[in-house]
Amino acid sequence: MTGARDRVLEEATASPTVSRAEFEARAPALRVALLNAQFDLRASNESVVLLVAGDDRLGIAELVQLLHEWLDARHLDTCIFDEPTPEERERPRYWRYWHALPARGRMAVFVGAWPIDAVGALVSGQLDDIGFEAALLEMLEFERTLANEGTRIIKFWVHTPPAERARRLEQVRRDPRHDWRVEPSDWDLHEIHARAEPHVERLLLQSSTPWAPWHVLDGRDDRTRDLALAEHLVADLGAARAAPPAQSVPPLSPNPGRLPAVDLGRVLKSNDYERRLDDLHGQIAELSRRARLAGQSTVLVFEGWDAAGKGGSIRRITQALSVRDYRVMPVSAPDEAERAHHWLWRFWRALPRAGTVLILDRSWYGRVLVERVEGYIDQPTWQRAYGEIRGFEAALIERGYVLLKFWLHIDPAEQFARFKARENTPYKKYKIGAEDYRNRARWDDYAVAAEEMFARTSTASAPWHLVGMNDKRAGRIEIIETVCAALARRLDDVAPSA
């Protein structure tokens, strides 16, 4: 095993290089095949990420050029991932990659990206060996998540042996006509890559999957490298897309469910409510200012029955916040651009800046609620979603976000009364329609879906809070108390007040 590990890179540079005559004989047909593959992609439901990384900076730059010359550049996006910007650092690590993902029918070249993040962090000492293993697992999960929704990921590592790299650096430095090709930092990079080599071997072996394979390109010779790239691309794009195998979903142990246990009988008097709300507004205003200064971000998820009081509860929170500290995201059916991407894409993109609050009026949980119950997606797809959601939320928590999830619960009689009240208020009528009554008729199906959701996505760091809302006043107070307590606990940890 260790023996094999040493040789992925070595083997890639062991074959003879390609002659000019051979290159010129083979290139034209490959170029036509590439254009055809790109053309077919445009009419398909798939997207393609071509990841280009390696130890040969100039080789990578030349490959990016080649891809733009050999493919139709109008349908090719290019994203260079250098050091994260301040904006990017405020979000989970994969945020910038989600942001840049191509829409269905399109192809994008990613330069550097997540493999370089992981190797770079290990070589610089930010990650130890265990941390690197964890980064590899995160990488595999990310690629699997994309592949499940139709993204092909094809990864290239451009390898030039260290001795050859050093020789070239010396040569171009001595030749004044070409010395502009060397950047001052190239010698440092050369050293770093030499040290990184064993870790790169590990990366290439452990993160090559049928749906996101690695290909090592021989950087010693331009023509050999270019032909190999084109041949791999034509072969991979021409083959049927490899989908990750379904992961088994453990059966749920029988349980009475959490909804019946929610207390719907509490009542809070108007005076008590006003006094308590005022007090909590003071707390949350103060906490949100501390959060702003500490760069502490918060995500609040509101789910629950129609007319359970999501909007009103959200407004009772935002009333106490400064407009620049929060954003409310109402979630309904995805628009065209959103449908052209992975279903989690719109939620990744919305993640808040440091120090601010994102409040979701409905959320990614629609995947396992309305989309499941209404049959918009098939069973394997919504079953897969539990894991996708856990992965997404784990990324938020790892980045240090406070994440709170509320299910606002009422009983069917209360819902019926609220529907009627809406119908009788001219400016609330628009909130109620035939669809709401249809959903209501499927109450039991939604309850089953909600119970499975609680069971599969309540984690220690992101539990579900079920709140009885038959009495809106009692429910709102409970919600704001929960938010204040969680935020205070976190801020006392990360930024104790004076």
Place this chain on the structure above:
Amino acid sequence: MTGARDRVLEEATASPTVSRAEFEARAPALRVALLNAQFDLRASNESVVLLVAGDDRLGIAELVQLLHEWLDARHLDTCIFDEPTPEERERPRYWRYWHALPARGRMAVFVGAWPIDAVGALVSGQLDDIGFEAALLEMLEFERTLANEGTRIIKFWVHTPPAERARRLEQVRRDPRHDWRVEPSDWDLHEIHARAEPHVERLLLQSSTPWAPWHVLDGRDDRTRDLALAEHLVADLGAARAAPPAQSVPPLSPNPGRLPAVDLGRVLKSNDYERRLDDLHGQIAELSRRARLAGQSTVLVFEGWDAAGKGGSIRRITQALSVRDYRVMPVSAPDEAERAHHWLWRFWRALPRAGTVLILDRSWYGRVLVERVEGYIDQPTWQRAYGEIRGFEAALIERGYVLLKFWLHIDPAEQFARFKARENTPYKKYKIGAEDYRNRARWDDYAVAAEEMFARTSTASAPWHLVGMNDKRAGRIEIIETVCAALARRLDDVAPSA
């Protein structure tokens, strides 16, 4: 005049406030009317920006809440414009507003935004009086540009008289139950607004137009303020959209045109070309590194006849650049999201970060070339585009970008030969189709459009460079020389090399 100036704000707070009974009598009908207006908007070709600013921070926050409660929040975007982020500072001042503009059919609330930028810069001393006048003109031009393409802009200034503001600040500070409503910075803001008042009067008077009116809201009383907002909105949204009057286009003086003067006879030998190209690559690599360090951004526009050699010329530049320092943007027909916005939106969004190069393979000039010649837009629209383009480019230049515009010129015989060569190369066939021959048949129409474009958009700071490309080698060298010279000149100014 001076008398009137003093009174815009005063008059807004001179009427009696609204009683609770009156509010409750009038609010329901207004809410229904607002929802209906929003519903009608969704099916229309228009978009709406509701700008909310003022001297009453809490009042503004409450209005944002109100808008989200009274309108359908699912179809309402909210953008808070605070201090510009580092990313925003690297772009022209209006970049962040362009970025945030709502699509057709949608409505957005902008808080703060460009009026606050201008007043803030004046009060803080960043702008003098003349600079403030210039900022007002820029504001008017921006709003006119949006209005011309179907954006309604409705602006609200929430005004609470200084004495009343001071009284409230004192009161909430003394009342421990409400003191969370005051932020430490509110007293500073209060002072700043007191000093800003005469300038605000000027702003309100000079930047209120039929297509982007200001309404001053009485901040002394919540109900009065809320009703006034709703009434203005219902009235403005219900009225026919006011379009800015067409600006007169001065006739062009007769001239022989610039195309006939382009030298198409030059020839550069292969050896000379290779040597010169290599030398220029060294220069441009060095210059781009200096630009990266100096934060100097560059925008290169490539226009010209089909098959004139845009792609090849661009590649001869990017070959010498590091992948992270440039981006090539191929411009073809706008996609759905782009069509739902102002035609300049996609170009504004693409503006490069500090220190990088954006290269456009075709550009915003399509508006006055293909869109004009093919009749996609009517004559007043393309005539208006010259001014819109000059305004856009002026913003780039004001921000310090180097902007170079190239027209790649060949003659019809050379074009025909290149079309035939493309047809005979399997991997270039996709670049040529019936459309290219149709365009070719309209050569004279395109020449007329190009000449008018040169005449109307060549400015001292952004002239057109016409390059003869019958000999590609000579043309490419001329282009890269022009880029190097311009960049060197600029860098010697802003960041002299050691």
